[in-house]
Amino acid sequence: MSKFWNDKIKEIEPYVPGEQPKDKKYIKLNTNENPYPPSAKVIEKIKSMNLEDLKLYPDPDVTELGKVIAEYFSNKINNKITYKQVFIGNGSDEILAFIFMTFFNAGDKVYYPDITYSFYPVYADLFNVKEIKIPLNDNFEIEIEKYFGLDGHIIITNPNAPTSIALKLEEIEKIAEKNPSQLVVVDEAYVDFGAESAVKLVNKYDNVLVVQTFSKSRSFAGMRLGYAIGSENTIEGLNRLKFSFNSYTIDRISIEAGIESFKDDEYFEKTNAKIIQTREKTSEELKKLGFKVLNSSANFIFISHNKIFAGDLYKQLKENGVLVRYFAKDRIDNYLRVTIGTDEEIGIFIEKLEDLLGNNVN
Amino acid sequence: MSKFWNDKIKEIEPYVPGEQPKDKKYIKLNTNENPYPPSAKVIEKIKSMNLEDLKLYPDPDVTELGKVIAEYFSNKINNKITYKQVFIGNGSDEILAFIFMTFFNAGDKVYYPDITYSFYPVYADLFNVKEIKIPLNDNFEIEIEKYFGLDGHIIITNPNAPTSIALKLEEIEKIAEKNPSQLVVVDEAYVDFGAESAVKLVNKYDNVLVVQTFSKSRSFAGMRLGYAIGSENTIEGLNRLKFSFNSYTIDRISIEAGIESFKDDEYFEKTNAKIIQTREKTSEELKKLGFKVLNSSANFIFISHNKIFAGDLYKQLKENGVLVRYFAKDRIDNYLRVTIGTDEEIGIFIEKLEDLLGNNVN
Known part of the structure; x- marks a missing residue:
């Protein structure tokens, strides 16, 4: 399939953006979007x-x-x-x-x-x-x-x-x-x-x-x-x-x-502050569930659990309607990147985690 | 001014888009825009x-x-x-x-x-x-x-x-x-x-x-x-x-x-037909004024007059509030590219031309 492509296009591996599945409605915590609308x-x-x-x-x-x-x-x-x-x-x-x-x-x-x-x-x-x-x-x-x-x-x-x-x-x-x-x-x-x-x-x-x-x-x-x-x-x-x-x-x-x-600027400052607040609360709750949570200054967190492999957790979360981002790459293949959503979205994410961890750990 | 530029950026001559002057309101016939709004x-x-x-x-x-x-x-x-x-x-x-x-x-x-x-x-x-x-x-x-x-x-x-x-x-x-x-x-x-x-x-x-x-x-x-x-x-x-x-x-x-x-599609067909109609009428009128008008299938015409140099005409039109496009290039430096506007805009363009040609020819 490369009849007219130049040498570079034949060999390059394009970037793969975070998935945007259309099969059903997910809680989308996978592409670091802002959970709040523009001003x-x-x-x-x-x-x-x-x-x-x-x-x-x-x-x-x-x-x-x-x-x-x-x-x-x-x-x-x-x-x-x-x-x-x-x-x-x-x-x-x-x-x-x-x-x-x-x-x-x-x-x-x-x-x-x-x-x-x-x-x-x-x-x-x-x-x-x-x-x-x-x-x-x-x-x-x-x-x-x-x-x-x-x-x-x-x-x-x-x-x-x-x-x-x-x-x-x-x-x-x-x-x-x-x-x-x-x-x-x-x-x-x-x-x-x-x-x-x-x-x-x-x-x-x-x-x-x-x-x-x-x-x-x-x-x-x-x-x-x-x-x-x-x-x-x-x-x-x-x-x-x-x-x-x-x-x-x-x-x-x-x-x-x-x-x-x-x-x-007021709206900008307010929504950023809210996301930071949700992030800090989320990090605390995840730590209580046994997650390692890196110290985040972003609108996402990078987390790992020693009882369940991140690749499996990614799949199980997706089956349960929550999308997060998983990178099958050296050094970080036991981590998930989770976008900070609204308090409600994060609440559901944590509920699902509690269920899945209960199932997996017991 | 090229401290960090790479070799290509140092030597390249960027494209120059048609001018968008902000000093006053012109009849803009210089960048082949459509005179009619979107549907x-x-x-x-x-x-x-x-x-x-x-x-x-x-x-x-x-x-x-x-x-x-x-x-x-x-x-x-x-x-x-x-x-x-x-x-x-x-x-x-x-x-x-x-x-x-x-x-x-x-x-x-x-x-x-x-x-x-x-x-x-x-x-x-x-x-x-x-x-x-x-x-x-x-x-x-x-x-x-x-x-x-x-x-x-x-x-x-x-x-x-x-x-x-x-x-x-x-x-x-x-x-x-x-x-x-x-x-x-x-x-x-x-x-x-x-x-x-x-x-x-x-x-x-x-x-x-x-x-x-x-x-x-x-x-x-x-x-x-x-x-x-x-x-x-x-x-x-x-x-x-x-x-x-x-x-x-x-x-x-x-x-x-x-x-x-x-x-x-109806609006698309209608506005295109209108522009073609104005183009044909404009071409006829310009020919009567002594212009050579190439046979256009576009929303612009390419014109030349043997009594006044295109570069001068471009300047005089601009002074008179009408912008057209002039290319100071080999073979076409005695031509002007004129976008087909509304009938009203073209009417003013032709009036100005008549005035300028009268002044230049006599």
Whole structure:
């Protein structure tokens, strides 16, 4: 089935997104979606937009949304970020692909943890970049000394996925400081759930490029919006790539919805706080059931039980209507990644666990 | 300004989209947008959607929209097209980039006319594919014999841009037939305004891959949707690339709006017919003013006047509030590309032309 495919498409193993089964209604704790809807102001904005204007191209530079994001972070970190330091993408995965295409040459090295976002190896393969995986320690933590003075680009997911564990800002800073000529990409998909953003570093270190997404903390998985913040130099590079690839990546509705999301900071803070609260409560309850629960700064937890194999538990939960994510991979094949849902969803998840553990342990 | 850029980003010349000036309100006849809004049913659908669901990822396979498009074309060509023959992209430019990444190896040759969509040379450069430009004849027509038995991939824009001239379906078929081992990409961004689609050929020729867009005939420039139709083999290749690049390229609103657009065929046919009617009338009037007007099958016309240089006319029109597109390029630097607007917009355009020609000729 590969008559016209090029050499790369013949051999590559594409990324596999979390399953979205349609056979029945599940409690979906498998793709790190936000259990709460986008801000009511966002929804109101979409419904009240002049949608006749969809006949016209959007602003290819996405300037208005870029300015809102720049202003938000300027206030947050008390240091000026300009819109020329903000790049908007069609989801943060698109931005990660663009980063490989903009900053990495074929044959370059890129360093990341052995356990991290499983899309990076696919990008490395697609763009012929040599990946070097640095093992997490036995507690699944990044040991930052292993990232000092490297001879290649660096990608750090913070908090890391699927481990949920965060580095401190000063640790990220140390990595940036020790690699002044290497691009340090900080993928902060989950940062709003308990870690500190490296946006604070971008005016001091021109090698730090932060990637964030609307998909998790802004309840926009269905909308496709992400952004990168860095030096004007790195952002200009991303724009050169974008305008050589697809000038109009962001549609008019996404732009308006994105602006409105950043304006409703109160809702954003409130839903994030709620998810953190549910996460902490869930972690405590799971520990009582005998689970090992890694110390999470994300909207998911990474758990393991010594009485039941994670792969089996995944299957039994699915049969019982609860979807979680299982990775059949070295080192983590006895762990489950569980998205933090509403209190009600988590209540059912824990009930099911109690039943299953009762059945399995006795 | 290129500290972290890779070799390609340092040298590439990005595509320059048509200008979208914000200094004042123009009559915009420069980016081939549709002068009519999307179908009222599309707008109603967006306003009545459950937007709380934006918290959830969209279907990464975009199956539902793919099925609607497959059914539409099955009926139209009276031959079964399945959803596995349909690929959906974030605008047709994204699909064109994906095509380069899926089917072309670095060092391959790709053939296209010397005068055609100016994004192709950017893709060729970005992906290290060797472009070979085949000159249009003196009437700006593609001579199909020049495309027989080639030793590289082929891209044909039909109708061609910015010339507006279409090939007949049997001419496209001849090119496909004479290059059975080469992929023949038919970029049909403007096909609904008067040419015949090569979708009719995809079940007979597995090397034909048709690209269409919602941006023009479906009034969706602001929404970002395109699709490709080909053999299951080529579409599977595009999906392998997509899932190695960005799994979720299409947001939930675009999917629903796209489905609704295909359902309202009556509005689609009506607005296209109206634009064709305005185009024919405009062409006649311009000829009376002494313009050479190429025979258009698109939603734009390509015009030239022997008494006033196109570059000057472009500037004077802009000063007078009318934007058209001017390409300062070999062979076409005395032509203007003018999008067909509403009758009212075209009326003002022609009035301004009459004034300017009076001033310039006398």
